Amino acid sequence: xxxxxxxxxxxxxxxxxxxxxxxxxxxxxxxxxxxxxxxxxxxxxxxxxxxxxxxxxxxxxxxxxxxxxxxxxxxxxxxxxxxxxxxxxxxxxxxxxxxxxxxxxxxxxxxxxxxxxxxxxxxxxxxxxxxxxxxxxxxxxxxxxxxxxxxxxxxxxxxxxxxxxxxxxxxxxxxxxxxxxxxxxxxxxxxxxxxxxxxxxxxxxxxxxxxxxxxxxxxxxxxxxxxxxxxxxxxxxxxxxxxxxxxxxxxxxxxxxxxxxxxxxxxxxxxxxxxxxxxxxxxxxxxxxxxxxxxxxxxxxxxxxxxxxxxxxxxxxxxxxxxxxxxxxxxxxxxxxxxxxxxxxxxxxxxxxxxxxxxxxxxxxxxxxxxxxxxxxxxxxxxxxxxxxxxxxxxxxxxxxxxxxxxxxxxxxxxxxxxxxxxxxxxxxxxxxx
Numbered sequence: 113x114x115x116x117x118x119x120x121x122x123x124x125x126x127x128x129x130x131x132x133x134x135x136x137x138x139x140x141x142x143x144x145x146x147x148x149x150x151x152x153x154x155x156x157x158x159x160x161x162x163x164x165x166x167x168x169x170x171x172x173x174x175x176x177x178x179x180x181x182x183x184x185x186x187x188x189x190x191x192x193x194x195x196x197x198x199x200x201x202x203x204x205x206x207x208x209x210x211x212x213x214x215x216x217x218x219x220x221x222x223x224x225x226x227x228x229x230x231x232x233x234x235x236x237x238x239x240x241x242x243x244x245x246x247x248x249x250x251x252x253x254x255x256x257x258x259x260x261x262x263x264x265x266x267x268x269x270x271x272x273x274x275x276x277x278x279x280x281x282x283x284x285x286x287x288x289x290x291x292x293x294x295x296x297x298x299x300x301x302x303x304x305x306x307x308x309x310x311x312x313x314x315x316x317x318x319x320x321x322x323x324x325x326x327x328x329x330x331x332x333x334x335x336x337x338x339x340x341x342x343x344x345x346x347x348x349x350x351x352x353x354x355x356x357x358x359x360x361x362x363x364x365x366x367x368x369x370x371x372x373x374x375x376x377x378x379x380x381x382x383x384x385x386x387x388x389x390x391x392x393x394x395x396x397x398x399x400x401x402x403x404x405x406x407x408x409x410x411x412x413x414x415x416x417x418x419x420x421x422x423x424x425x426x427x428x429x430x431x432x433x434x435x436x437x438x439x440x441x442x443x444x445x446x447x448x449x450x451x452x453x454x455x456x457x458x459x460x461x462x463x464x465x466x467x468x469x470x471x472x473x474x475x476x477x478x479x480x481x482x483x484x485x486x487x488x489x490x491x492x493x494x495x496x497x498x499x500x501x502x503x504x505x506x507x508x509x510x511x512x513x514x515x516x517x518x519x520x521x522x523x524x525x526x527x528x529x530x531x532x533x534x535x536x537x538x539x540x541x542x543x544x545x546x
Contacts, residue, residue, distance in 0.1 A: 345521060
């Protein structure tokens, strides 16, 4: 995509966030788009199962989207920092709408085949890999620093609300007709595209002539990794979050085993897991306030400790329904950490590197995550549901203790570095806008 005219967008604290029209339009577009995606998260496998009778086929479709998203995430982060961000967002969201419309047409006419699902899922994943970094960089461009906590708290609430409402609503719409959820999904993508256009996302950050020189994608990605590695405190927080993602992704299978061991059926298991959604939505609404109470270096071990204690508490022998209560506390605390980390990244990372850094952090968070279910399944097979959950809770407690003992974490406030320290060493290091 050709570069657009450069320029900065100055924002002030004088306008309350609720009256910041550009942010609210961006947020509304993201909320509508995410709700549409959540509608089809349940409807898609239901339809694939109905057409093919194969659970494996449904898994292939979901896996194809994930593989495409992960494969292009780092290149997308680099390109978002190079291209006109507004055009990139509109193009990616518009392509998602077109792919959804094509799938809807194939379903309505009865011509849809498995390879259609796979191909369009790949296209959707590719588009999503670009949309996320642009949205992240846009918030910094249209929200003043003093309102970042409130902005990311609103973003967190949107995520949890869509995850709580979307799948049940998608199942209801699917009951009205196989194509209905996909029609609604297409409409949400179109509405999001229109809202993004009105939001006027900032196009590109101001850069120096030296930064304008075209470098290899590998070198630009390496610069982002090097920048993170040289930021003490932020580096340790990132490592701790990776461990949290690994162990946090391991508890689902042991939890399902635990509920089954106590006589709970699929309906009880679903109700227990609803505790995650309830806690997440409540935590998102409180996250703006909570994230201001503690700096990230102290908030992180507190959240990890709560997570570990709650997992261990699920093993208490109080019936199949009991784990729902500790699960509420898990997601009641984690949104605050998400908010404070988003604020830290928005404040510390040079604007010209935001897309790449978002990709680096996202990739880092996903590197270990696939191992979580494997670890959880192995522990559940060896120790049973309760034993596995106790082990995972203990490991999270150990992680929290290690974080407390880390001097870099204890003193990490997340404040942006001084201008003199902001650029990594080297002739081609990126610089924050002056």
